[in-house]
Amino acid sequence: MPRLAVLGHPVGHSRSPAMQNAALAELGLGEEWSYEAIDAAPDAFEARVRRMADEGFVGANVTIPHKGAALALADESSEIAGKVGAANTLVFERGSIRADNTDAGGLLRALPGSPRGRRALVLGAGGAARAAIWGLAQAGAAVYVWNRTPARADATYAEIAAHIELGGAAEESPRQEDYGIVVNTTSVGLHGEDPFAHLPLSPAKFADQVVVDMVYGKEPSALLNAAERGGAHTVDGLEVLVQQGALSLEIWTGCEAPIEVMRAAARA
Numbered sequence: 001m002p003r004l005a006v007l008g009h010p011v012g013h014s015r016s017p018a019m020q021n022a023a024l025a026e027l028g029l030g031e032e033w034s035y036e037a038i039d040a041a042p043d044a045f046e047a048r049v050r051r052m053a054d055e056g057f058v059g060a061n062v063t064i065p066h067k068g069a070a071l072a073l074a075d076e077s078s079e080i081a082g083k084v085g086a087a088n089t090l091v092f093e094r095g096s097i098r099a100d101n102t103d104a105g106g107l108l109r110a111l112p113g114s115p116r117g118r119r120a121l122v123l124g125a126g127g128a129a130r131a132a133i134w135g136l137a138q139a140g141a142a143v144y145v146w147n148r149t150p151a152r153a154d155a156t157y158a159e160i161a162a163h164i165e166l167g168g169a170a171e172e173s174p175r176q177e178d179y180g181i182v183v184n185t186t187s188v189g190l191h192g193e194d195p196f197a198h199l200p201l202s203p204a205k206f207a208d209q210v211v212v213d214m215v216y217g218k219e220p221s222a223l224l225n226a227a228e229r230g231g232a233h234t235v236d237g238l239e240v241l242v243q244q245g246a247l248s249l250e251i252w253t254g255c256e257a258p259i260e261v262m263r264a265a266a267r268a
């Protein structure tokens with residue numbers, strides 16, 4: 001019976017078990033495969049992962065705060081996981097642990113069209129930002145990075161630009177109107193903060209852009225509400241979660257993921 005899981009801390013709020021079990025059922029694998037949530041504190045994470053293969057696990061998703069540790073303990077890693085410096089997907093196979101990152105690909109699949117040739121503004125400079133920067137750059141966008149702490153934007157930009165053409169810059173005062181794509185990877189909005197008090201954006205300056213907010217909750221975020229009123233195409237963090245989960249499921253099962261079923265389950 002192949003087992004799958006998401007490891008996080010905390011993990012109780014995760015939509016992944018509902019979404020992935022619905023997908024497994026739709027694929028006709030629900031009687032054999034299962035997907036559960038496992039809460040692991042940081043000091044217990046590595047030992048927990050190393051027991052998993054013996055317990056029948058064939059793969060796992062990894063979420064906050066374990067994405068860096070997941071990459072570090074793996075025997076092999078995909079190019080994108082290595083370059084992003086974080087893994088959200090593990091595969092247990094023949095006694096070895098392989099790390100992958102589907103966050104970058106998930107963001108790309110959540111966009112309404114190709115970012116090729118467009119200017120993309122990434123807000124933030126943490127792990128979520130690094131995946132977004134890589135994904136957008138690989139897909140041919142010119143990538144600009146803003147962060148509350150500008151030195152961190154400079155460092156993240158320079159580090160990634162050493163490996164791939166970014167075609168943009170670290171920006172301290174970006175002009176919102178100049179970007180076809182805006183991606184918020186900061187935690188602003190997670191605890192009800194006003195995005196327009198903390199991010200270099202104005203609710204009056206959205207146009208027909210694509211605006212992605214990785215933050216998600218029960219209601220659309222204040223950022224996405226304002227972007228939609230301004231005529232933007234909005235993408236929420238739950239759609240990115242669905243798409244990264246679909247890519248992970250495809251890695252583990254080799255089956256094409258049933259996106260509609262996963263989306264419905266994630267939003268239920």
Ligand code: ATR
Nearest residue numbers: 124125126127128129147148149152186187188198
């Ligand atoms: P992750 O790995 O999930 O991206 P992280 O590394 O903790 O998480 O990054 C959080 C991001 O949110 C950072 O870019 C952080 O900005 P700083 O580098 O200046 O800390 C950003 N962030 C958090 N709170 C913020 C706020 N109130 N205003 C603006 N940016 C904020």
